[in-house]
Amino acid sequence: MQNTVRNLMVIIMLTTAPLSAQKPVHHTDKGFRNPFPGFEDRGFADFLKWQVMERIQGKKPDKPDRYNFELVKNDGSFLLENDTTLTVTWIGHSSLLIQIDGLNILTDPVWSDRCSPVQFAGPKRHVEPGIAFENLPPVDVVLISHNHYDHLDRRTIEKLGNRPLYLVPLKIGEFLDDLGISNFEEKDWWEELVFNGVKMACVPAQHFSNRSLFDRNKTLWSGWVIQGKTHTLYFAGDTGYFPGFAEIGKRYGPIDVAALPIGAYLPRWFMSPVHIDPAEAVEAYLDLQAEYFIPIHWGTFELADEPLDQPPKDLKKAIERNNLEAGKFLILKHGETRIFEPKKDPLALPEHDKIHAIPGK
Ligand code: ZN
Numbered sequence: 001m002q003n004t005v006r007n008l009m010v011i012i013m014l015t016t017a018p019l020s021a022q023k024p025v026h027h028t029d030k031g032f033r034n035p036f037p038g039f040e041d042r043g044f045a046d047f048l049k050w051q052v053m054e055r056i057q058g059k060k061p062d063k064p065d066r067y068n069f070e071l072v073k074n075d076g077s078f079l080l081e082n083d084t085t086l087t088v089t090w091i092g093h094s095s096l097l098i099q100i101d102g103l104n105i106l107t108d109p110v111w112s113d114r115c116s117p118v119q120f121a122g123p124k125r126h127v128e129p130g131i132a133f134e135n136l137p138p139v140d141v142v143l144i145s146h147n148h149y150d151h152l153d154r155r156t157i158e159k160l161g162n163r164p165l166y167l168v169p170l171k172i173g174e175f176l177d178d179l180g181i182s183n184f185e186e187k188d189w190w191e192e193l194v195f196n197g198v199k200m201a202c203v204p205a206q207h208f209s210n211r212s213l214f215d216r217n218k219t220l221w222s223g224w225v226i227q228g229k230t231h232t233l234y235f236a237g238d239t240g241y242f243p244g245f246a247e248i249g250k251r252y253g254p255i256d257v258a259a260l261p262i263g264a265y266l267p268r269w270f271m272s273p274v275h276i277d278p279a280e281a282v283e284a285y286l287d288l289q290a291e292y293f294i295p296i297h298w299g300t301f302e303l304a305d306e307p308l309d310q311p312p313k314d315l316k317k318a319i320e321r322n323n324l325e326a327g328k329f330l331i332l333k334h335g336e337t338r339i340f341e342p343k344k345d346p347l348a349l350p351e352h353d354k355i356h357a358i359p360g361k
């Protein structure tokens with residue numbers, strides 16, 4: 001009798017196993033993949049072709065050594081007092097400080113001089129962080145999009161310590177664990193969490209991950225949606241153009257503010273699967289049906305073939321081509337804060353706080 005029951009159990013386990021073991025389409029045996037139609041992977045050989053062959057062939061465009069980016073003086077004092085109003089401050093690259101419903105949220109925080117495994121080589125910061133680290137308001141949540149060095153910075157996380165809750169895509173927890181960080185949650189695409197009344201959702205992106213030659217796509221990549229009482233924001237992380245934008249807009253819209261990457265897009269043959277260019281960022285903004293657009297992933301670290309100050313110029317052309325309202329595109333300077341109050345309309349700051357917010361162009 002016992003044997004019969006055991007055999008029956010085995011049969012039930014075997015017949016139900018394929019269902020329970022069914023993996024999401026972006027999961028693989030070794031990690032993760034981009035499941036979106038038309039995606040073409042670029043491997044290490046392509047990377048060498050770009051970095052070595054095109055250099056030898058003289059295809060690398062000349063770029064200036066120095067840029068004149070304006071750094072808005074932001075001592076953080078307004079942000080320290082604000083616990084009611086939605087604000088977005090551009091620290092540089094993909095690092096944003098978002099204040100929503102009293103929460104201070106950092107996206108992909110990088111305060112280091114270089115986004116690199118070492119601080120004596122690798123892409124160097126062209127503009128100081130928009131707020132000095134010690135002037136930050138207490139950070140409640142850190143959102144990480146993926147593990148590339150320009151998004152996941154060990155030194156900054158060591159400085160932030162265990163106080164914030166870190167929300168990371170699947171398998172990035174081990175990296176935090178190694179740094180002694182225990183206050184984290186790993187999320188898969190479309191998984192959500194509500195923290196102090198603010199919903200945060202891990203959403204798909206078309207990108208990849210690696211920190212060495214041997215760990216490609218072992219950790220997941222994502223964007224994040226932040227949904228507070230009155231406003232919804234979308235932080236795209238790094239991504240190529242993909243159908244996910246429309247889907248994210250459909251699930252979480254109306255989106256008030258979309259932070260979309262506009263830099264690191266040349267050469268297109270290499271970058272387009274994993275990095276949108278400014279024209280595609282405008283397409284993404286339209287797919288999302290978002291109201292405001294804040295460009296990120298530009299002007300700070302030189303990672304690709306276009307000059308660091310090229311992306312906003314191309315963005316402005318795309319805005320004009322599409323006959324869009326320029327006032328909806330908030331091209332922030334490093335350190336600049338935008339205030340959204342109380343719903344939809346970004347307001348210029350009162351006179352005495354002008355230092356923190358330059359009205360958009
Ligand atoms: Zn990346």
Ligand code: ZN
Nearest residue numbers: 148150151238
């Ligand atoms: Zn990046």
